[in-house]
Amino acid sequence: MKPPLRMALAVTSAITLLSGCSTLNASPPVPDDWTPRGSVSALVAFAPGGGSDRSARVIAQSLNELEAGFDVNVENKEGGSGAVGWATFMAEKGNGNALLVAESALNTLPIVYDVPFTYRDFTPLVMFARDSRMVVAGKDSPYDSCKELVEAGRKKPVKTGSSGKTGADSLVVAEFKKNGGRFSVVPYGSTGEVLTGLLGGRIDVAPASAAAAKPYLESGDFKALCTLTAKRYDDPVLKKVPTAREQGLDAEVTIWRGVLAPGGVDEVQRRYWIDAIHRAMRSGTYRDYIASDLLIPADVAGDDFEKYLDTYDRQMKEALS
Incomplete structure (x- = not known):
């Protein structure tokens, strides 16, 4: 039996009450020409200064350089090895003005701990990099x-x-x-x-x-x-x-880094963000980030990203069993 992360459970319980109230009012249909306007949040579930935070700030800056009428702002909600931030993001269901910049712990955390979410609760947009590890002494x-x-x-x-x-x-x-x-x-x-x-x-x-x-x-x-x-x-x-x-060791570690939207976003919103992220990935900011952080460039989007996450999840269950 997996141990629960009580902090994440408490956060999610409060969010469920709030989101339950908001569903009483039906949302209007999303127009075919939808675009984000104003402030867009980019949530990262870890503290400032780490690898996840850096990737979120690079993606936010690259998107803002498009000057497309929105302003992406990184929000850090750390705690519980990522559980607090990801639990909080569940309340954004259906919100096209919210993004999540995440990495492979979104797969592994629910395997190890009893948390009330998995990667399937969110909408995969684009995996923009792969990372790995080395061992030093x-x-x-x-x-x-x-x-x-x-x-x-x-x-x-x-x-x-x-x-x-x-x-x-x-x-x-x-x-x-x-x-x-x-x-x-x-x-x-x-x-x-x-x-x-x-x-x-x-x-x-x-x-x-x-x-x-x-x-x-x-x-x-x-x-x-x-x-x-x-x-x-x-x-x-x-x-x-x-x-x-x-x-001679049978050992390899691959970490994905990507952008997801909340669950329940409209297909129009999903397509918009995939296109915008692809344009942002052509920027010098993104290319410099890949080079300086010694990352492996990646571009896996939409349904292909979702399939990748499914396969990755099976591999992680085998690795951590």
Whole structure:
């Protein structure tokens, strides 16, 4: 039985009462020439400063650069590993002036915890990037590869950090456990905190995004053990780091980043936002973001995004079972 996230349940109970009252008045039909006007919210379910927040601000800025008569504003509603924000967004059902910028934890959180929503409660628009993880250790670490790390974990648990129980770091640990390693996980609130813990010697290794880990590799504070990508990074520094598969491990982690609308939006509104996001993705702001954050460009929209999420969900259930 999955443990409940009480905070999310409390938020959703209040939202249900409010949204139940609003449904008494039927909404007028959406015109064929509908466009958003005025303020558009872009909700991110995590605190400012993290990867999800950065992606939301890039998407908001790129959309605003279209100068199409609306102003996208990022709203942070953190708590419960994303549960509070996503529960709150359920109250936006049918609202074409609301967007959700989310990532793979929207799949994994309902698998691990008993929360009253899944990704199916929202309307997929566009997946605009894929991300992954790499594993780093201190410069004096006895481990030089992820294969050595897993082999060491067969003898006794290796202490690793993780930013959340359902995010990308937890997927790295799950992959290594499938390969026979054992790990003692120290929870942290963000990737930055995980890397600080590694710097201070409180953990032995750390999963991290490539963008977050690269400065420490360049300074010599850390050494890279492997990436969890399908192929090596196309980067002057990171291209030297082998993938876990190159080291003989059956391990790969892919994280999606995308934009969704509330459930119940009209097809006219859905089509409008898919087109607008596609135009925003042609901006220099978006291209610079993909390059600087060492992300994998992606463009999966509408029904194809929905099918991707269905497949991803099945894979995550296998990985976290």
